[in-house]
Amino acid sequence: MxxxxxxxxxxxxxxxxxxxxxxxxxxxxxxxxxxxxxxxWKIPFWMNQTTNSGDDVAGVVEKVGTGVTGFTKGDRVAGYxxxxxxxxxxxxxxxxxxxxxxxxxxxMTFEQAATVPLAAYTAVVAMHYDxxxxxxxxxxxxxxxxxxxxxxxxxxxIGAFAIKLLARAQVHPIIAVGSKTSSFVTPLLDKAKGxxxxxxxxxxxxxxxxxxLAGVLKRTGGKHFRAFDCVxxxxxxxxxxxxxxxxxxxxxxxxxxxxxxxxxxCLPNLDLSGVDPRVEARMTSVGHVHKPENSGQLFGEVxxxxxxxxxxxxxxxxxxxxxxxxxxxxxxxLKDLREGRVRGKKMVVRVAEGN
Numbered sequence: 001m002x003x004x005x006x007x008x009x010x011x012x013x014x015x016x017x018x019x020x021x022x023x024x025x026x027x028x029x030x031x032x033x034x035x036x037x038x039x040x041w042k043i044p045f046w047m048n049q050t051t052n053s054g055d056d057v058a059g060v061v062e063k064v065g066t067g068v069t070g071f072t073k074g075d076r077v078a079g080y081x082x083x084x085x086x087x088x089x090x091x092x093x094x095x096x097x098x099x100x101x102x103x104x105x106x107x108m109t110f111e112q113a114a115t116v117p118l119a120a121y122t123a124v125v126a127m128h129y130d131x132x133x134x135x136x137x138x139x140x141x142x143x144x145x146x147x148x149x150x151x152x153x154x155x156x157x158i159g160a161f162a163i164k165l166l167a168r169a170q171v172h173p174i175i176a177v178g179s180k181t182s183s184f185v186t187p188l189l190d191k192a193k194g195x196x197x198x199x200x201x202x203x204x205x206x207x208x209x210x211x212x213l214a215g216v217l218k219r220t221g222g223k224h225f226r227a228f229d230c231v232x233x234x235x236x237x238x239x240x241x242x243x244x245x246x247x248x249x250x251x252x253x254x255x256x257x258x259x260x261x262x263x264x265x266c267l268p269n270l271d272l273s274g275v276d277p278r279v280e281a282r283m284t285s286v287g288h289v290h291k292p293e294n295s296g297q298l299f300g301e302v303x304x305x306x307x308x309x310x311x312x313x314x315x316x317x318x319x320x321x322x323x324x325x326x327x328x329x330x331x332x333x334l335k336d337l338r339e340g341r342v343r344g345k346k347m348v349v350r351v352a353e354g355n
Contacts, residue, residue: 003091004327005052006044010338012331013050020087022065026095029077032059032354033323034089035114036347037157041334043084052088055081057096058104058113059352068098076104080117080300082290090330092351099301100289102308110355112318115346116307118286119157119319120165124303126228126264126284127162133171133226136306136315140170146194147171148222150213152240153230154178154185154197155344157319158266162228163188168315173220175213181344184320194220206235210242217247225261228284232267241275248278320345327351 005013022028035056043053058078061071071077079096081088087095100121104113127133133149134141141147149166153159154176163185166174173194176185179201189195196216203209217225225247227240244261260280265272272281289300310316322345324333333347 001092002327003052003088004054004330005050006041006090006330006334007050008044008048010041010045010331010334012328014327017091019093020095022063022068022095024066025068025098026065026087027061027068027071027077027079027098027101028063028065029057029059029079029094029096029101030062031057031089031092031094031351033057033110033114034094034349034351035116035118036330036333036337036349037118038337040090041338051084052090054089054091054094055083056114056117056119056348057081057089057094058110059094062093064098071098071101076106076110076113077101078104078110078113078117080121080286080289083287090327090349097290097297097300099297100304102304102311105312108311108318111321111323111348111350113311114348115157115319115321116161116311116316119346120161120307120316121289121300121303122158122266122284122286123162123165123228124307125286125288125299126158126266127165127171128169128303129288129299130264130282130284131226131228131262133166134169136165136168136310138169146173146220146222148173148175148194148217148220148225150175150177150217150225150227150240150243151230152177152200152227152236155182156230157346159228159230160185160188160319161316162230164310164316168310173222175216177209177213184344206239207242210239210246213240213243214246217243224259226264227261228264228266230266232265232270237263237265237270237272237281238274238276241279241281245276245278321348322346323348323350325350
């Protein structure tokens, strides 16, 4: 089969390799569409290594490993490949754990499905594991106690999925921070429940934006503020730390709750020492769902069922996307990601023809 490997300088090498065999608990998927993420060019760069860094896949089950239930050959599926393990998704066939794979509705294209796995799982881990927020199937939070959550980077796939998950779980108010490319997000917000959109481009400085967000948080009357930084670069998390700390300081209800505001970031190995010490900062690791410890794999499996239901029932709409054809097209697509030319959409790669 053909496999694409990404070089540290974001070029693509195409190699002929054997089709992998699924191990226990794994699916071998015939790849129809592979999704891309910023980490797909960052990992080869960070590691100075040429590698198949793809982790998002949509296609058809070719073979199931031992111990797998709920999937059979021919099923239409999407999955989140275990990062840095063999069988990445930039290839004609890929391996995914069955517990981070889910069925794709017949009325959904593989391009749409490929936008979901890694971004949705990242939002899930941030909101419902690290953030401790209610799940879509649990009891809704009391309407008497607002649960304000700032989503910075609303037009990113991670941010948009976080907003959809929060709305389904009836967590409000949602403060979505984005720009003009975030217009597809605003219909997801419920103004009647206090949700609002803040255009960061309207502010002359990060300090001005932090002050605005602090005021928004104060006016919610919430007791425990959370923010999810889906960009995590160029001072964004320091800015959000200021906003959370100032909002809580001005809010007697938050002070009475005796809980630090919680800030979650989505990139590893960040220096969070510059975040206001009155705020608890956590690095969200989507890899949690691939770890046996702390019930990570069980968490991933439960949420795979929820993601499949969300796609089937329509409350978890796929992300806007642009499709390119062929593994060779990965290089230009990832370079566009690297240079910041992709906004408000995901780049996906059509690897094989078919539905």
